[in-house]
Amino acid sequence: MNNKDKEMLADGETLASFSNLTDAEIGDFRKKNPGFVPEAWWRTKVAVESEPTGVALEWKSYQRVLQSAWQGNPKFSLEDSVRLIAAWSPPDASFTGVDSSEVLYAPSNMISIPLSDAGRYGVGSPSLPIFEAQVWPYQRAVMLLAIDSWRARTCLHCSKRFFADMPKRLYCSPRCSGDSHTAAKRRWFRAHGSEWRATRKKKPSSTRWKRNGKRRS
Numbered sequence: 142m143n144n145k146d147k148e149m150l151a152d153g154e155t156l157a158s159f160s161n162l163t164d165a166e167i168g169d170f171r172k173k174n175p176g177f178v179p180e181a182w183w184r185t186k187v188a189v190e191s192e193p194t195g196v197a198l199e200w201k202s203y204q205r206v207l208q209s210a211w212q213g214n215p216k217f218s219l220e221d222s223v224r225l226i227a228a229w230s231p232p233d234a235s236f237t238g239v240d241s242s243e244v245l246y247a248p249s250n251m252i253s254i255p256l257s258d259a260g261r262y263g264v265g266s267p268s269l270p271i272f273e274a275q276v277w278p279y280q281r282a283v284m285l286l287a288i289d290s291w292r293a294r295t296c297l298h299c300s301k302r303f304f305a306d307m308p309k310r311l312y313c314s315p316r317c318s319g320d321s322h323t324a325a326k327r328r329w330f331r332a333h334g335s336e337w338r339a340t341r342k343k344k345p346s347s348t349r350w351k352r353n354g355k356r357r358s
């Protein structure tokens with residue numbers, strides 16, 4: 142696996158942990174994954190109709206859309222994916238050199254000018270900075286899930302969302318698959334254990350072993 146692939150998988154895993162994030166875990170997440178989503182998401186409130194107060198922090202509102210795309214049928218539908226990629230992302234100082242720690246505001250009466258007048262307003266003049274759209278790691282991860290939606294999984298043991306690195310993956314972590322196998326064994330033993338012990342007592346193994354370890358036929 143090359144570095145590009147590793148980075149891609151890491152972005153996917155980070156998006157999965159973002160989707161599981163609780164208020165108490167925000168500090169840790171931000172420390173571990175600086176620049177994964179715009180800084181402004183952690184402090185900017187946006188209007189959310191379903192919220193009793195009518196507003197929610199941007200990260201939370203984004204998380205809700207992400208969770209429904211993850212659980213959706215189909216997962217990461219075209220509409221959900223476009224919505225998640227095109228979500229509000231202010232330019233970041235680290236990318237543009239412009240400090241946008243102030244909340245940005247676009248007035249609804251923002252004017253548009255006809256292309257023929259562009260010259261008069263200085264649009265396109267070399268003195269005006271041109272901002273390319275910044276590509277955020279979370280957007281790359283959404284794009285990946287839009288293409289490989291099978292990767293958007295929910296752990297069979299702990300029910301957390303996780304990003305699968307291969308199709309056969311059913312659990313979010315070795316601990317969850319281990320726990321779940323132990324639990325399955327325990328469940329089986331509770332149901333069939335006494336029966337199993339009884340058969341073992343009744344039927345002593347007919348297999349005898351020679352000293353050299355070979356089985357006698």
Ligand SMILES: [Zn+2]
Binds near residue numbers: 299313314317
């Ligand atoms: Zn799990």
